Amino acid sequence: MSRLPLTVGIIANPASGRDVRRLTANAGLFSSTDKVSVIQRLLAAFGATGVERVLMPTDMTGIAAAVRKNSHGRQARGSHWPTLEFLDITLRQSVADTRQAARWMAERGVSLIAVLGGDGTHKAVAAEVGDIPLLTLSTGTNNAFPELREATSAGLAGGLFASGRIPPEIALRRNKRLLVQVPSRGLCEVALVDVAVSSLPFIGARAISRGVDLAEVFVTFAEPQSIGISALCGLWFPVSRQAPGGAWMRLDPQSPEALLVPLAPGLLQGCGVLAAGSLEPGVAHRLCLASGTLALDGEREIEFNARDLPTVTLDAGGPLSIDVHTALAYAARQRLLAIGREHPQHPLNLEPQDTLENKNVDTADH
Amino acid sequence: MSTQLTTEQLLHAYRVMRTIRVFEERLHVEFATGEIPGFVHLYAGEEASAAGVMAHLRDDDCIASNHRGHGHCIAKGVDVYGMMAEIYGKKTGVCQGKGGSMHIADFEKGMLGANGIVGAGAPLVVGAALAARLKGTDSVAVVFFGDGGSNEGAVFEAMNMASVWNLPCLFIAENNGYAEATASNWSVACDHIADRAAGFGMPGVTVDGFDFFAVHEAAGAAVERARAGEGPSLIEVKLTRYYGHFEGDAQTYRAPDEVKYFREHNDCLMQFRDSTTRTAMVDASQLDQIDSEVDLLIENAVRKAKSDPKPSAADLLTDVYVSYP
Numbered sequence: 001m002s003r004l005p006l007t008v009g010i011i012a013n014p015a016s017g018r019d020v021r022r023l024t025a026n027a028g029l030f031s032s033t034d035k036v037s038v039i040q041r042l043l044a045a046f047g048a049t050g051v052e053r054v055l056m057p058t059d060m061t062g063i064a065a066a067v068r069k070n071s072h073g074r075q076a077r078g079s080h081w082p083t084l085e086f087l088d089i090t091l092r093q094s095v096a097d098t099r100q101a102a103r104w105m106a107e108r109g110v111s112l113i114a115v116l117g118g119d120g121t122h123k124a125v126a127a128e129v130g131d132i133p134l135l136t137l138s139t140g141t142n143n144a145f146p147e148l149r150e151a152t153s154a155g156l157a158g159g160l161f162a163s164g165r166i167p168p169e170i171a172l173r174r175n176k177r178l179l180v181q182v183p184s185r186g187l188c189e190v191a192l193v194d195v196a197v198s199s200l201p202f203i204g205a206r207a208i209s210r211g212v213d214l215a216e217v218f219v220t221f222a223e224p225q226s227i228g229i230s231a232l233c234g235l236w237f238p239v240s241r242q243a244p245g246g247a248w249m250r251l252d253p254q255s256p257e258a259l260l261v262p263l264a265p266g267l268l269q270g271c272g273v274l275a276a277g278s279l280e281p282g283v284a285h286r287l288c289l290a291s292g293t294l295a296l297d298g299e300r301e302i303e304f305n306a307r308d309l310p311t312v313t314l315d316a317g318g319p320l321s322i323d324v325h326t327a328l329a330y331a332a333r334q335r336l337l338a339i340g341r342e343h344p345q346h347p348l349n350l351e352p353q354d355t356l357e358n359k360n361v362d363t364a365d366h
Numbered sequence: 367m368s369t370q371l372t373t374e375q376l377l378h379a380y381r382v383m384r385t386i387r388v389f390e391e392r393l394h395v396e397f398a399t400g401e402i403p404g405f406v407h408l409y410a411g412e413e414a415s416a417a418g419v420m421a422h423l424r425d426d427d428c429i430a431s432n433h434r435g436h437g438h439c440i441a442k443g444v445d446v447y448g449m450m451a452e453i454y455g456k457k458t459g460v461c462q463g464k465g466g467s468m469h470i471a472d473f474e475k476g477m478l479g480a481n482g483i484v485g486a487g488a489p490l491v492v493g494a495a496l497a498a499r500l501k502g503t504d505s506v507a508v509v510f511f512g513d514g515g516s517n518e519g520a521v522f523e524a525m526n527m528a529s530v531w532n533l534p535c536l537f538i539a540e541n542n543g544y545a546e547a548t549a550s551n552w553s554v555a556c557d558h559i560a561d562r563a564a565g566f567g568m569p570g571v572t573v574d575g576f577d578f579f580a581v582h583e584a585a586g587a588a589v590e591r592a593r594a595g596e597g598p599s600l601i602e603v604k605l606t607r608y609y610g611h612f613e614g615d616a617q618t619y620r621a622p623d624e625v626k627y628f629r630e631h632n633d634c635l636m637q638f639r640d641s642t643t644r645t646a647m648v649d650a651s652q653l654d655q656i657d658s659e660v661d662l663l664i665e666n667a668v669r670k671a672k673s674d675p676k677p678s679a680a681d682l683l684t685d686v687y688v689s690y691p
Binding site: 014015018019020021022023024029031032033060061062065090092093094201202203204205206291303304305 | 549550551555556558560561564570571573579580582583584587588599602604621627631632641645646647
């Protein structure tokens with residue numbers, strides 16, 4: 001029986017990186033062209049580390065089309081991209097597309113899914129794939145869950161794990177999550193970083209751009225250097241990714257104590273602080289407001305009223321993700337990227353005109 | 367910002383969207399009878415865009431529309447009966463029956479005109495915005511174009527000039543996924559129309575065009591910017607049209623369940639009703655009341671338009687050239 005090819009998935013959210021914060025703050029643009037480049041850097045790294053096949057969804061914004069076109073080019077051949085296979089999903093141009101692609105990849109038994117997007121995209125993928133590890137890449141606006149990383153090195157970490165050269169106990173990290181339950185409507189949603197309770201009545205353009213609109217925040221972790229809702233806890237009551245608990249903060253514009261928080265790129269907002277504390281896993285918390293909106297991972301998603309009584313619970317069973325830093329430290333210790341004489345990119349196998357000794361190196365006059 | 371919307375403003379927004387919907391659905395039926403001259407391009411499904419943007423505009427703010435212009439006209443406050451009569455080619459129409467669906471204009475309402483030429487509205491609003499600047503007012507000018515229009519050179523030139531002169535302009539790209547029968551992912555090279563703003567040095571954002579509040583919030587921020595002298599913005603509103611490019615279009619280029627899916631899951635009126643009644647700000651009975659009033663308004667408009675007189679041969683050359691004293 002033939003062995004199944006080593007397969008990983010890549011999901012890029014075509015919509016990330018162009019929301020209203022380009023108008024209300026100084027957020028940058030993450031164009032489709034940029035996303036194509038990130039995917040191609042991943043493909044080069046996956047090709048170099050033994051990944052044989054990559055699954056990608058189609059999309060309405062030309063990302064898959066551009067990657068497919070470029071897969072016939074010299075760069076793709078030179079860096080031995082894995083075989084590409086495109087999942088032809090029925091596109092709804094919403095988060096439903098991301099979820100559908102993630103489900104199909106899980107059914108196809110991928111070893112890893114690389115995700116390009118913000119916290120919201122990662123959350124959508126995580127909801128569908130159980131314990132398939134995520135390789136997280138930030139292409140959103142305010143991201144805390146995916147770290148800002150160069151895709152080539154992240155891809156090397158992912159590829160080395162997928163091909164079995166870095167053991168899971170070293171490469172993988174278990175993340176926390178927040179469960180948001182609205183029993184009256186049968187809703188159970190997940191957030192990976194933060195849940196914000198806002199008095200804004202409508203979902204609207206989703207982002208929260210004013211400190212005074214925040215009443216309460218729950219976080220799985222909060223790093224002082226982060227940006228967005230979790231920066232609030234990060235700068236007042238920080239909690240690490242690895243800590244078992246999370247944190248909460250209660251806010252009120254009337255409070256005498258206040259904190260300056262980077263809520264979005266270039267947008268610093270004063271937030272009145274009432275109280276803060278630790279969040280224990282497994283304890284369901286009621287909200288301090290009877291009605292308003294809940295922002296999950298920075299985007300308003302749920303409008304609730306006095307009948308809904310939503311709860312927020314910290315849960316230790318979030319998704320697995322590749323710990324790029326630890327994985328690559330292991331790769332260095334084990335010299336996992338050392339190549340033998342048979343490797344086509346071994347310098348001794350290069351054409352003579354490419355090697356140093358044939359270059360006209362000018363060493364004079366210094 | 368959505369926090370600042372009063373109940374009265376919410377009811378007005380609903381009335382605008384509902385009026386557009388009933389107006390267009392009625393035209394869909396009436397056009398099939400053959401009684402309406404010329405072409406009509408229906409805006410049903412896209413109502414949240416017009417209502418969300420126009421909620422921030424005053425009569426002295428100008429807009430320029432395109433071939434799918436009924437929604438923009440209604441939201442800008444053009445008289446519904448006058449529009450219906452115009453579409454029927456009657457002398458009582460807002461342009462005395464000589465323009466028809468694609469040339470409805472009403473300068474008093476700041477409606478510079480629907481436009482049969484794709485992308486042609488953009489240079490017009492740059493002119494209007496320049497006029498506002500030279501007159502020293504804080505008026506803004508807004509153009510609506512589609513994904514097809516976004517590929518037009520005139521739109522690029524207008525965006526460039528608006529940015530170079532830092533004019534109070536909004537470029538609203540209503541991306542319904544199809545330029546006539548060509549899907550935008552086949553024909554728009556950068557695919558995200560909002561991304562093009564970067565090339566002209568202005569902010570570009572994409573918003574959910576099925577959600578009035580999303581459009582309202584983004585347009586509010588862009589109008590505020592423009593009035594404050596901070597220059598133009600591009601907003602890509604992603605939405606869908608419920609009918610064909612024009613009435614009579616068999617739409618064989620769309621997936622069979624595409625429109626059904628959006629009607630059932632994303633309809634802007636349905637979402638607006640759900641959201642507003644969940645808050646205590648609006649009661650369902652108030653929305654039902656508006657539904658009945660709008661039905662009556664459209665019924666009366668159609669009935670009167672049908673029985674109105676046509677322009678006569680003597681009207682042929684009036685209103686064509688400006689007469690200078």
